[in-house]
Amino acid sequence: MDYERxxxxxQRRAGFEGRDxxxxxxxxxxxxxxxxxxxxEAVAVAGGLPGPVAAAVRGAAYQGDFDRDELYDRIARREGAPRRFGMEHAxxxxxxxxxxxxxxxRLRLQRHLPDWADLFTPRAAGAPPPRPVHAPAPPEVGHGSTLATGRPGSRHPLSEAHPATAHAGSVARSDEPHAETKLSSSRGLTQERLGDTLAEGRPGPERPVSETQR
Structure with missing residues (x-):
């Protein structure tokens, strides 16, 4: 692997925006x-790495058998970054x-640093890298503004909906909207339903017309 790659x-795995x-x-x-x-060991490892990386490994002086937590802490301090960034970069x-x-x-390095061995295990072919801590988290369902992330709508399809679009007294909500005016089912004319016919209405004057004074 050359230095460019x-x-x-x-850069891709750690989620850096720039090459620097x-x-x-x-x-x-x-x-x-x-x-x-x-x-x-440093010379052996450096021999298999691209030039600038090899130079950094060879140029360091041995400082004891510190653990991986110290590795993360040192990297974070030197970068001036939060520890979680130092851990991810390492x-x-x-x-x-x-x-x-x-x-x-690689196997020699893993044997020399058994507690760090998994750090040097190559990523499986085709496996996507984990989401870098620099990358924003995707929106949760129900909190986004797209069809993929927005709040879900009704659980029932339109074909099963029964919208009440008419008011209670509308003919649109009646099974027999013209029942009151159909000859087969009506109770009579409007005057009959209201009790205003000659047969059902209130009587007129008690004195006949012939006795009225002219």
Whole structure:
């Protein structure tokens, strides 16, 4: 793996926006890794890495057998970044180192640092990298503004809906909208329904017309 591809892989996996950020993380992580390796091991590892990465590993002085938590802390301090960023950058750089090294050198490094062995395990072919901590989280369903993320609508399709579009007294809601005026079912004319016919209405004057004074 050449240096250009090495940088591209780290940039993509760590979610850096620019190349400069990726190169800085590579230099810091490679130097910190070199501080954990004895000189003989550092030379062996550097021999399988691209030039700038190899130089950072070889240029570091051994500083004892610190654990991976210290690895993350050192990288975060040197980058001036939160610890979770230091951890992610270390993991991205170490994984690409594991993929860049010839298999024999990678296995040697993993045997030398058994507690860190999984950091150098190559990513499975075709497996997507985890979402970088730099990337914004996708919106939750019901909180977005697109069809894919927006709040779901009715659980019933339109074909099963029964909208009440008419008011209570509308003929649109009646099974027999013209029942009151059909000859077959009506109760009579309007006057009969209201009790205003000669047969049912209120009587007129008690005195016949013939007795009225003219």
């Amino acid at each position: 090495f940088v591209e892989e780290v 950020e990726a190169e800085r993380a590579i230099a810091v992580a490679a130097r910190t890794l070199g501080e954990r390796l004895l000189e003989q 993991q991205a750089v170490c994984q690409v180192i594991g993929e860049a090294l010839p298999e024999a050198e």
